[in-house]
Amino acid sequence: MPGVNPKSYADFDVLVKQAQAAERGKLHFLFLPDGFGTLFDMENEPPSVTLDVMLTLGAIARETQYLGLLATGSTTFNEPYNLARQFKALDVMSHGRAGWNAITSSTNDAASNYGVKIPSSADRYGRAHETVQLVQALWGSWGREAWVHNQESGQFAKQDQILPINLHGKYVGSRGPLYIPPSEQGQPIIVHAGGSPNAHDLAGRFASVVIGSAYTIEDAKFQRNAFREAAKGYGRNPDEIKFFAGIATTISEDRRTALDRRIRLTESHFPERVAYLQHMLGIPLDFNRINEPLTQQQLNNAQPSPYDPRSLNALKIAKEGWSLKDILAHGVIDYHPAIVGPGIEAADHMQEWFEADAVDGFWINPDVFSDGIDAFVDQVVPILQERGLFHIDYEGKTLRENLGVPDQYGIDPRV
Numbered sequence: 001m002p003g004v005n006p007k008s009y010a011d012f013d014v015l016v017k018q019a020q021a022a023e024r025g026k027l028h029f030l031f032l033p034d035g036f037g038t039l040f041d042m043e044n045e046p047p048s049v050t051l052d053v054m055l056t057l058g059a060i061a062r063e064t065q066y067l068g069l070l071a072t073g074s075t076t077f078n079e080p081y082n083l084a085r086q087f088k089a090l091d092v093m094s095h096g097r098a099g100w101n102a103i104t105s106s107t108n109d110a111a112s113n114y115g116v117k118i119p120s121s122a123d124r125y126g127r128a129h130e131t132v133q134l135v136q137a138l139w140g141s142w143g144r145e146a147w148v149h150n151q152e153s154g155q156f157a158k159q160d161q162i163l164p165i166n167l168h169g170k171y172v173g174s175r176g177p178l179y180i181p182p183s184e185q186g187q188p189i190i191v192h193a194g195g196s197p198n199a200h201d202l203a204g205r206f207a208s209v210v211i212g213s214a215y216t217i218e219d220a221k222f223q224r225n226a227f228r229e230a231a232k233g234y235g236r237n238p239d240e241i242k243f244f245a246g247i248a249t250t251i252s253e254d255r256r257t258a259l260d261r262r263i264r265l266t267e268s269h270f271p272e273r274v275a276y277l278q279h280m281l282g283i284p285l286d287f288n289r290i291n292e293p294l295t296q297q298q299l300n301n302a303q304p305s306p307y308d309p310r311s312l313n314a315l316k317i318a319k320e321g322w323s324l325k326d327i328l329a330h331g332v333i334d335y336h337p338a339i340v341g342p343g344i345e346a347a348d349h350m351q352e353w354f355e356a357d358a359v360d361g362f363w364i365n366p367d368v369f370s371d372g373i374d375a376f377v378d379q380v381v382p383i384l385q386e387r388g389l390f391h392i393d394y395e396g397k398t399l400r401e402n403l404g405v406p407d408q409y410g411i412d413p414r415v
């Protein structure tokens, strides 16, 4: 994007500034996805993950005070002891703001960097269930009141409250204990990102937050409900699991300016996107006529693909008479519903989904981080606050307090 430092990807000062922008807007958390494997289009784009999620959040923890810090950590390609140690250290370092996005990794691309093939879903999720339990047991292995650090008596900690866990399952094991005391929120919260039935089950058992992807209100409702039902099945109150759907944002003063910004940012992808849009609409499209609206005949012949839930929206935008280029600039092929326009359009979208009980909240994917987070904070957050839909300030200092996640230390005895 013009005006953006192309070396930002490796610049931690830039990442810290972006996190501070989110905190200025009172956003609850920053979510860092992670993956190891696919390098998409290195000729033209930086990778879409940070250099290292834990090191990044370690740097951000020192320069923010309230923002929750969620990092992705694979249960397939890490040992529980490593995960327990790193995430609790981040939690202590950030004074109780850490969350662990426990995901299983699902591609051979990722597995190949560990010299193996990706295990079956049953094995990945079997290991994930054991790993989360073990990590939580390790977190609880340093007793809550164990740390006395009494200089006069010379007692550092109560040894009899820092105990081994001696857990061994089919996939993983650990003796423990972990040598890290509780943070201000006790221990990190568990997050999950995924949508398969196995994901519902894992998250229903352990997660407080689900980072989701849904293109329609109906789909979001279905997913949210599946997670809530799974939580009930494990004896939890369904309100303990919060479903956040994604939105992609290009916020500008009006629709035209926003569309032009998207065109500048994404037009190098238009040839393959026109090809894909043909499948979504079921009609041939001519790249050479990208500046013209679809003809009446094309619109009459269009048959939205039943296999892609985004197709109906793409056809709706096409029928409004936008040029082919503008149809694409509306983000009709994005991974999340896209808001390309003034802040009020994002606020309306969020209010509609929230009031339909389709979501508990949203995670925001701004088009360009260097100014897209600020645009959201300045042009959407105040509208949501005025409407009474978003908090005016943080409720507390820890992530649990700010998200309303119940206290937990060690394993949840119910699950």
Ligand SMILES: Cc1cc2nc3c(=O)[nH]c(=O)nc-3n(C[C@H](O)[C@H](O)[C@H](O)COP(=O)(O)O)c2cc1C
Pocket: 032, 033, 034, 035, 072, 103, 104, 105, 106, 121, 193, 194, 195, 196, 197, 198, 199, 211, 212, 213, 246
């Ligand atoms: C919104 C969302 C975010 C995700 N983020 C990550 C991620 O950061 N790293 C990762 O390896 N997988 C991520 N995933 C993939 C899921 O963890 C999961 O592996 C994938 O959906 C395949 O499902 P399965 O493993 O249940 O077969 C994400 C999925 C969704 C829906």
